[in-house]
Amino acid sequence: MISFSQVSKRYPGGHEALTGVDIAIAQGELIFLTGHSGAGKSTFLKLIAAIERPTRGVVSVSGQNVGRLSRRAVPYLRRNIGLVFQDHKLLFDRSAIENVVLPLDIAGVERRESMKRARAVLDKVGLLAREKANPVSLSGGEQQRLCIARALVARPALLLADEPTGNLDAGYAADIMTMFRDFHQVGTTLVISTHDDRAIAALGGRILHFDHGHIAEVNP
Amino acid sequence: MTGWLRHQKRAFIVALRHLSTQPLSTLLTALAMGVALSLPAGLYLALDNLGRLAGELPARPEISIYLAADASAAQKAALAERLKKPDIEGARFVTRDQALAALASEQGLADLAAGLAENPLPDAWIVRPRDATRDALIPLHDELAVLPGVAETQLDSAWAERLQALLAIGRTGVWLLAALFAVALAAISSNAIRAQVLARRDEILVSRLIGATDRYVRRPFLYLGAVQGLLGGFAAATVLAGAGAILRGPIEQLATLYGSAWRLHPPAAPEILALFVFTALFSWLGAWGSVMRTLRRVEGPG
Numbered sequence: 001m002i003s004f005s006q007v008s009k010r011y012p013g014g015h016e017a018l019t020g021v022d023i024a025i026a027q028g029e030l031i032f033l034t035g036h037s038g039a040g041k042s043t044f045l046k047l048i049a050a051i052e053r054p055t056r057g058v059v060s061v062s063g064q065n066v067g068r069l070s071r072r073a074v075p076y077l078r079r080n081i082g083l084v085f086q087d088h089k090l091l092f093d094r095s096a097i098e099n100v101v102l103p104l105d106i107a108g109v110e111r112r113e114s115m116k117r118a119r120a121v122l123d124k125v126g127l128l129a130r131e132k133a134n135p136v137s138l139s140g141g142e143q144q145r146l147c148i149a150r151a152l153v154a155r156p157a158l159l160l161a162d163e164p165t166g167n168l169d170a171g172y173a174a175d176i177m178t179m180f181r182d183f184h185q186v187g188t189t190l191v192i193s194t195h196d197d198r199a200i201a202a203l204g205g206r207i208l209h210f211d212h213g214h215i216a217e218v219n220p
Numbered sequence: 221m222t223g224w225l226r227h228q229k230r231a232f233i234v235a236l237r238h239l240s241t242q243p244l245s246t247l248l249t250a251l252a253m254g255v256a257l258s259l260p261a262g263l264y265l266a267l268d269n270l271g272r273l274a275g276e277l278p279a280r281p282e283i284s285i286y287l288a289a290d291a292s293a294a295q296k297a298a299l300a301e302r303l304k305k306p307d308i309e310g311a312r313f314v315t316r317d318q319a320l321a322a323l324a325s326e327q328g329l330a331d332l333a334a335g336l337a338e339n340p341l342p343d344a345w346i347v348r349p350r351d352a353t354r355d356a357l358i359p360l361h362d363e364l365a366v367l368p369g370v371a372e373t374q375l376d377s378a379w380a381e382r383l384q385a386l387l388a389i390g391r392t393g394v395w396l397l398a399a400l401f402a403v404a405l406a407a408i409s410s411n412a413i414r415a416q417v418l419a420r421r422d423e424i425l426v427s428r429l430i431g432a433t434d435r436y437v438r439r440p441f442l443y444l445g446a447v448q449g450l451l452g453g454f455a456a457a458t459v460l461a462g463a464g465a466i467l468r469g470p471i472e473q474l475a476t477l478y479g480s481a482w483r484l485h486p487p488a489a490p491e492i493l494a495l496f497v498f499t500a501l502f503s504w505l506g507a508w509g510s511v512m513r514t515l516r517r518v519e520g521p522g
Contacts, residue, residue, distance in 0.1 A: 079431035103430045108223035
């Protein structure tokens, strides 16, 4: 599903975040990205979602060379990818459910159908009772779950999560990881960047360890 | 409903929501557009009314032929025969008594006419030539002026031509002004939309990350520009209606003083429609330019 072939990424200013990365991820896999801050985990995720373009090499997602996608084609790639951000990137001028329906609005799904799907996914993440709440009134854990609900509402085949439990206490983090396990069990490919060793131990999956832009596979 | 229509409907609703969240800014923008547009639109209406007034006056040039007091019956008959030729579309004979009666009926001249010991006015022919061009009129006028029994002739076209020429210059001026104000309108819209795009920076960036296309992001702002233009058109129409209501009384009073029943004409429905289309279109164009520029700034070259 995803392949990196001799991929390097150098940012303006000279910092090389990834160097000659070769890796393949199959459909339905659960992947954990580990490593210290600045090791290249976020860049790896951004290259998959075409938020960044590789300086060298080929990043391929579902057979498409992501680095060569036109500006017009990028949105259609992203509609098949659920993105979970450490800082949630929620919109505070609208309710929780309005945040969740946004990807469906973008995809042109009929309003009644999108509200139905948004409620279903809010129910799955345990936030149905808070559907009308403004995200600002939600706790950190609830905001992260809301972000996950928004990432999943369009039923993407691939979910990318960048430090999804980074700012959460152990209880919330465990809940969210359990949620990810459930989605993985129904066939979603998950690529999760995390420092949470307990979660990795509990869920299993492949571990890709990042160190100064290089990847080493670690057997759990 | 198709996906395309759904997107349009959503964008329109979002645009209305943006407008309603900033009522004061919306009102001020509409007022700025309305005031800017009311000048060329008001001039257009003024010229239209002047054109109508000119239209009520003899539209075609006429030649007045005043007969000599001692013109013989034969000379009069020869002149009447000449006026039946094909180069004359029509001719009306006005006796000296009819001329005096007409003079007496003019406002303020009745006393003067009544005070005359005898009628000083001559018999006259009012001639309407078939060919109203200057090249045809001058030779005809010169020919009629030297016929026996003719004391004097007058070609009554110069003032009408001057008025028409002035109106034509005025109309050209209105179009030039309209073009200038269209640029001003687009600039006002562009500035308002730029502020809206910057205020919605986070929403745009998040939407981009989850698959929004350029068109999806752009569409609400374009609707916003068009709706703002319509509001500007409404403001301009309101300004013109207000000015018309204030000026109607004095103008009609002035017309009455000149013995005319002329009335100020309000803009017709197609003209009001044209004003709305004009404002919506140029505001939309301003919004388009602004959105393209500002999005590039907000999102980076990507």
